[in-house]
Amino acid sequence: MAISRRLFIRHGVATVTLGIAAPSFLSAIAHAQGNPSRRLVVVYLGGGNDALNTLVSYRDPAYYSRRPSIAVPAGQVLQVGTDAAGQALGLHPRLGGLANIFNEGRLALVQRTGYQNSSRSHFEATDIYGTANPQSTTGSGWLGRYLDTLPRPLDSLAAWNTTGETPRALLSGTSGVPAIPNANTYTFASPNRGAVALQERVAAQTMASSPAPGRPHLALVNSCNLGALETLDRVAQATAYTPTIAYPNNGFGLALRTVAGAIARGIGSRVFWLSTGGYDTHAGQGGGGGGGYANLMGTLGDGLWAFYSDIRNQGLASDTTVIVFSEFGRRISENGSAGTDHGAGGLMMALGGSVRGGLYGTAASLAPGHPTLENNSGDVRHETDFRSVYASLLDQWFGVNSVPILGGDFRAGSPAIF
Amino acid sequence: MAQLNPDIDHLLRRAGFGVSAADADTFRDMSTSEAVEYLVNYEGRPDDVDARIGRRDHAQVATTKELFAPDIDIDSARQRWLFRMIHTRRPLQEKMALFWHNHFATAYSKLVADSGEVQATKMLAHKRGVLRGPQGQIELFRQYAVGNYRDLLLEVAKDPAMLVWLDGQSNSKAKPQENFGREVMELFTVGVDYYTEQDVYAAARVFTGWNLRGSSDYRRDDYGDVNSYQEFVYNPERHDTGAKTFSFPIYANGSHTIPERGEAEGIQDGIDLITALAFHPETARRLARKFWHFFVSEIQPPDPTFIDSAAAVYLQRGTDIRPVLQFVLNSPWFTDPSAHYARYSWPVEYVVRAIREVGWQNLMLDRMRSPLANMGQQLFEPPNVGGWPLGAGWISTGTMLARTHFAATLASSQREFLGASLKPKSQTPQALFNAMLERVTPAPLDTVPAEALMTYLFAAGVWNGGGEQLNTRASGLARLLVGSSEYQLV
Numbered sequence: 001m002a003i004s005r006r007l008f009i010r011h012g013v014a015t016v017t018l019g020i021a022a023p024s025f026l027s028a029i030a031h032a033q034g035n036p037s038r039r040l041v042v043v044y045l046g047g048g049n050d051a052l053n054t055l056v057s058y059r060d061p062a063y064y065s066r067r068p069s070i071a072v073p074a075g076q077v078l079q080v081g082t083d084a085a086g087q088a089l090g091l092h093p094r095l096g097g098l099a100n101i102f103n104e105g106r107l108a109l110v111q112r113t114g115y116q117n118s119s120r121s122h123f124e125a126t127d128i129y130g131t132a133n134p135q136s137t138t139g140s141g142w143l144g145r146y147l148d149t150l151p152r153p154l155d156s157l158a159a160w161n162t163t164g165e166t167p168r169a170l171l172s173g174t175s176g177v178p179a180i181p182n183a184n185t186y187t188f189a190s191p192n193r194g195a196v197a198l199q200e201r202v203a204a205q206t207m208a209s210s211p212a213p214g215r216p217h218l219a220l221v222n223s224c225n226l227g228a229l230e231t232l233d234r235v236a237q238a239t240a241y242t243p244t245i246a247y248p249n250n251g252f253g254l255a256l257r258t259v260a261g262a263i264a265r266g267i268g269s270r271v272f273w274l275s276t277g278g279y280d281t282h283a284g285q286g287g288g289g290g291g292g293y294a295n296l297m298g299t300l301g302d303g304l305w306a307f308y309s310d311i312r313n314q315g316l317a318s319d320t321t322v323i324v325f326s327e328f329g330r331r332i333s334e335n336g337s338a339g340t341d342h343g344a345g346g347l348m349m350a351l352g353g354s355v356r357g358g359l360y361g362t363a364a365s366l367a368p369g370h371p372t373l374e375n376n377s378g379d380v381r382h383e384t385d386f387r388s389v390y391a392s393l394l395d396q397w398f399g400v401n402s403v404p405i406l407g408g409d410f411r412a413g414s415p416a417i418f
Numbered sequence: 419m420a421q422l423n424p425d426i427d428h429l430l431r432r433a434g435f436g437v438s439a440a441d442a443d444t445f446r447d448m449s450t451s452e453a454v455e456y457l458v459n460y461e462g463r464p465d466d467v468d469a470r471i472g473r474r475d476h477a478q479v480a481t482t483k484e485l486f487a488p489d490i491d492i493d494s495a496r497q498r499w500l501f502r503m504i505h506t507r508r509p510l511q512e513k514m515a516l517f518w519h520n521h522f523a524t525a526y527s528k529l530v531a532d533s534g535e536v537q538a539t540k541m542l543a544h545k546r547g548v549l550r551g552p553q554g555q556i557e558l559f560r561q562y563a564v565g566n567y568r569d570l571l572l573e574v575a576k577d578p579a580m581l582v583w584l585d586g587q588s589n590s591k592a593k594p595q596e597n598f599g600r601e602v603m604e605l606f607t608v609g610v611d612y613y614t615e616q617d618v619y620a621a622a623r624v625f626t627g628w629n630l631r632g633s634s635d636y637r638r639d640d641y642g643d644v645n646s647y648q649e650f651v652y653n654p655e656r657h658d659t660g661a662k663t664f665s666f667p668i669y670a671n672g673s674h675t676i677p678e679r680g681e682a683e684g685i686q687d688g689i690d691l692i693t694a695l696a697f698h699p700e701t702a703r704r705l706a707r708k709f710w711h712f713f714v715s716e717i718q719p720p721d722p723t724f725i726d727s728a729a730a731v732y733l734q735r736g737t738d739i740r741p742v743l744q745f746v747l748n749s750p751w752f753t754d755p756s757a758h759y760a761r762y763s764w765p766v767e768y769v770v771r772a773i774r775e776v777g778w779q780n781l782m783l784d785r786m787r788s789p790l791a792n793m794g795q796q797l798f799e800p801p802n803v804g805g806w807p808l809g810a811g812w813i814s815t816g817t818m819l820a821r822t823h824f825a826a827t828l829a830s831s832q833r834e835f836l837g838a839s840l841k842p843k844s845q846t847p848q849a850l851f852n853a854m855l856e857r858v859t860p861a862p863l864d865t866v867p868a869e870a871l872m873t874y875l876f877a878a879g880v881w882n883g884g885g886e887q888l889n890t891r892a893s894g895l896a897r898l899l900v901g902s903s904e905y906q907l908v
Contacts, residue, residue: 047802120600120618121610123804164794164816165807179814182792186816189823191830191893196877200894203874204822207902210866217717217760218861221813221903225822228815280802282585282597284531292531336593337585342600375615 038397041259041272041307041322042143044167045300047280048122049326050340051347052380053293054095055080055109055363059088062366066333069287070340076289083111085362093289094297097305101351106308106317108350108417110389111361112372114382118328118344122280125327130168132387132406142390143271144172145405146398150270156231159271160262162255170273177273178227183239183258188232205229238262244313247306252276252299256307264314270398276300279326283337300324308351317353321397321418323389324349329380332366332373345380348389350417354397360384360415388413421859425450428758431908432713433457433747434509436771436859454747458564458740460508467506468498468545477504477778488543489554490536490644492526495543496797497783499556503770504778510743514563515556516766517712520808522574522606523800524555524583532582536644541579542798544647551633551647555579556798564740567705567732568696571606575692576650578630584803587630591658594622601803607695609704613665620662624676624687627657654681662687668694696737702729709742714752715760716809724751759861759907762812765793767908769824772900775858777832777839789827792820813906825901829893836896837889844883844892847875854895860904871898 057063058074077090078099089109091099101107115134119125127137140148147159147170154175161170164181180186188204190197208225212218241261247253252274259272278296285293304322311317325348330340345364351357364372364380374381388410394402395411396418403409421427421437426445430437434457437445445453456462470476471486479486479497488498503512529538544554553561555577562570574580580598581587589595599621603613631651635643663675668690676687695701706728710720727749728742735741746752763771769786790796794817800806829836843853851872863871878891899905 120615121604122802124610161814161816164792164814165811166814179816181816185792185823186819189819189826189897191826191833191897192890196890196894199874199877200898203870203898204901206870206873207867207898210864212864212903215861217762217810218903218907220810221762221818221906224813224815224818225903228819228822231815277801282595283588335585335588335595336590337588337595339585341596 037268037319038399039263039270039272039320040393040397041274041320042169043300043304043322043324044126044273044275045279045296045324045326046126046275046277047326048125048328048330048342049279049346050281050285050293051111051326051329051345052332052366053285054092054297054347055111056090056092057087057363057366058090060363060366062332062368066366068334069338070285070291070293070334071287072289080109081359083359083362085365087363087365089359089363092294092297092301094294095301097301097308098349098351100305101308102357105357106351106353106355107357108355108415109359110348110350110384110415110417111359111363112345112380112383113325113348113361113386113389114328114345114380115385115387116382118379118382120328120342120344122327122342127168129325129327129386130171132390139171141167141169141171142394142405143169143273144175144177146394146400147175147177147271148172149400149405150175155268156227157234157262157267157269159273160259160267160269161273162258163273163275167273167275170271176223176227177271178231178235180235180258183235183261186228186232186235186239188229201229234267237265238267241265243306243310245306245310247310248299248302250299250303253303253306256303257310260307260310260314263311263316263320276303281330281339282335282341283339285334285339287338304351312353319353321350321352321355321393323393324351325386325389331378332364332380333378343379344374345382348384348386350389350393354418356417360417384415385410385413389415389417392417421856422446424755424758425753426453427859428753429453429457429747430509431771431859432752432761433743434513435503435767436774438504438774439857450753451748454744457510458744458747460511460564463507465508467502467508470505471498471501477501477773477781477783479783488539489545489549490539492535492539492543492798493784493787495539495554495556496787498543499797500766500770500783500786503766504773511560511563514739514743515559516764517708518559518563518570519556519797520800520805521708522555522559522580523803523805524579524798525800525802526798529579529582533638533648537646537648540644540647541577541582549647550645552578552649562739564743565738567701567737567739568693571602571696572689572692574606575602575625575628575688578648578650581628581630581650586625586628589622589626589628590653590656591623591626592656594619594626594658596622598622598625602692603695605804607704608666608698608700612698612700617664617666620664620676621691623658623660623662624691627653627655627684628688629653629656652685654684657681657684657687659684664691664694666694666698697733699729699733702732705729705732705742709746710751711761711808713743713746714749715757716762717760718756721751724749759904761908762809763906763908764806764808764812765790765795765817765821766797768793768821768906771908772825772828772858772905776828776896776900777835779832779835781828781831785827785831786824789820789824793817793824794820818903818906821906822897822901825897825899828900829897832896833889833893836892837884840892841884841888844888846883847872847878847881847891850883850888850892850895851875854892854899858896858899858905860899860902861907863902863904867902867904871895874898 132142329346368377391402488494584598636646
């Protein structure tokens with residue numbers, strides 16, 4: 001309880017928070033703290049994923065009438081059953097790997113995630129998912145604030161970002177996260193060899209250790225320079241890893257492979273961040289279950305299936321959770337370019353050896369006028385606040401109190417995905 | 419640690435790509451304000467940089483395919499642009515082309531998926547002269563580098579690359595396409611908070627019928643003929659002729675509504691909206707903020723007086739950019755020493771400046787491609803329509819490693835050149851250190867990094883000031899300086 005109590009006091013809400021903490025919540029903390037090796041792998045689908053074609057309401061006539069050229073045919077979906085509202089649902093045909101995980105009971109599909117007055121701007125919406133605050137697109141991120149709760153000194157690889165830039169979700173006042181877009185070139189480079197190159201590494205490390213008094217912007221560059229130099233050797237361990245299964249030979253597959261290597265080699269990172277793009281499908285999504293969107297689904301599903309299989313084979317699945325999200329869903333009706341424009345409610349997915357698989361929430365009914373829609377029935381109305389999914393991950397998975405991290409109590413609506 | 423004097427060095431780092439040995443004579447006797455005029459009124463300088471491609475005393479271009487065809491091959495186009503930035507006599511023109519490239523961020527990858535490699539490259543980089551078809555987007559940015567923003571915006575709305583990138587090519591009254599309509603307000607002009615969702619729908623309708631047409635020999639998915647092309651066309655029958663009402667004024671009389679018009683005149687809708695957006699006070703302020711961050715400082719937030727003044731110049735001068743830049747570069751906010759080294763270099767700025775300072779002897783520009791990608795900035799490939807994540811967003815452990823890898827590659831390639839050119843000034847390690855800092859210009863070094871560098875030089879042992887020892891230590895020193903945190907600031 002030490003970490004949580006310190007947080008309560010720092011945020012000045014000790015009595016209130018403890019007062020409403022249910023016994024199950026306390027046991028969840030105790031349970032999670034018994035497993036300090038738990039880790040979270042965050043996958044961001046960049047551009048606004050068309051959730052309605054990821055998880056298809058294949059018996060909703062309005063789905064087909066509003067998407068005449070891009071709908072996934074009912075006969076092709078990978079059926080996953082019927083949700084609480086009676087909607088029959090199926091995964092995109094290129095998500096065979098995810099269907100396997102669903103059938104093993106280890107994939108949770110949380111439907112209609114979002115927030116009130118969903119932003120249709122990529123940048124604003126991405127920042128909102130990062131800050132976990134629809135009123136603010138600046139400042140620290142929810143995962144950065146989680147990292148801030150970990151004991152100091154913080155391991156420089158407590159979190160591992162596989163992309164070149166730091167997403168807002170990982171921003172923190174006190175916890176820097178290394179960006180490792182290519183683990184194979186995460187090495188020291190010199191125009192010279194041998195002892196001279198070694199002298200250069202020493203010089204570079206000394207230079208980057210300079211506190212740069214009065215120049216915080218220089219100190220920031222120094223911290224990245226130094227962070228790289230200090231983590232080179234451990235990252236090299238993760239790259240010297242032989243997976244138990246072949247990963248797809250694309251950027252996403254290779255990033256997942258590196259993450260699996262870091263997990264298998266026991267690097268100790270708690271949070272991994274991955275991104276796969278191309279989801280801003282304004283045009284050419286493709287019909288009949290094929291085309292551009294199907295390629296995106298193939299990359300996603302094949303990669304996650306390889307990753308899940310690999311860590312399961314190594315006995316590491318029960319300590320690993322993957323969460324998949326995007327900044328918004330897309331319009332229900334297709335546009336003139338066989339694509340879809342920016343919409344609202346989306347889909348979040350969680351998978352892993354400890355995830356309680358199944359369908360969470362209810363699908364929208366896509367006929368115009370239905371209360372599950374908004375924006376003159378143009379978009380899907382959200383049902384589950386995305387922050388209540390974050391709350392599940394923080395409270396139930398990491399065993400920290402989500403309330404101060406999220407700036408509010410979102411536990412009530414949390415899907416019980418663990 | 420200056421090449422000329424600190425103020426001119428600062429100006430040339432920001433309004434150009436730093437000072438190369440070739441520039442020193444040009445600027446040596448100029449006052450700062452004279453140098454501003456020299457840079458801003460660049461039409462007085464010959465536009466001869468492309469004609470110098472291939473000279474042995476310049477950086478070298480070639481691709482792995484041994485083909486250099488910058489109008490139709492994107493890797494060649496990337497090299498041509500880098501070559502221009504390194505060797506141009508009009509640095510501000512290339513600098514502003516880079517600024518507009520980020521502002522109207524259009525990515526090759528989507529164009530390829532739509533039209534194939536040859537047409538995608540032509541849409542982005544075609545320079546008029548040899549092939550038929552409209553000029554590429556980057557040539558448009560060079561043409562309007564310091565020109566009129568309203569005119570540029572109108573050209574961008576008709577630009578084939580933009581019409582593919584934001585899907586205007588399919589925009590019709592039957593199925594209005596919101597992509598360009600949204601981004602022209604969110605990213606190209608007023609910014610988020612100054613338009614509504616209803617404005618997005620109205621803007622989509624405004625640009626219905628703003629499409630593409632292929633030349634007679636153009637066929638989609640058949641790009642064998644490099645002379646074929648696509649160009650802007652206004653399709654009257656696809657235009658939504660109804661009135662469109664916005665949340666902000668469109669006309670000088672205060673009217674918010676673009677009137678109903680016949681199909682034949684419907685193209686005027688877009689001209690009216692673009693004019694209104696270009697003259698919108700929030701566009702003026704938004705561009706002023708971008709210029710603050712691009713030219714003045716990423717450390718200090720924009721000074722409200724600066725924003726008001728720059729925005730006023732922009733509006734008073736009918737959205738001309740040149741007088742705005744004259745204001746910015748002569749302003750006390752820009753010239754104040756606190757603005758020196760107060761920006762994080764974009765990877766392209768960083769690479770070009772380092773090449774200009776360290777050397778380009780037999781340097782193959784094609785080898786800059788993957789380093790730049792690893793640093794997070796491949797030309798013609800912004801990550802999304804919002805452009806690159808600027809400022810501190812460039813800097814992470816991964817991108818810093820990529821920058822130091824580039825520093826090592828560059829220093830290694832210039833090893834003999836560094837040794838030979840520094841030999842007259844390298845009688846002692848301290849002399850080499852001083853000589854190097856006359857051409858390689860990081861932000862001022864504190865005691866700790868300066869001593870670390872001297873320790874590295876003294877580790878050579880008995881100093882003979884030449885030969886392999888000098889080549890080794892000079893290239894190592896260049897690598898450490900170009901890879902230093904201080905050098906990432908500009």
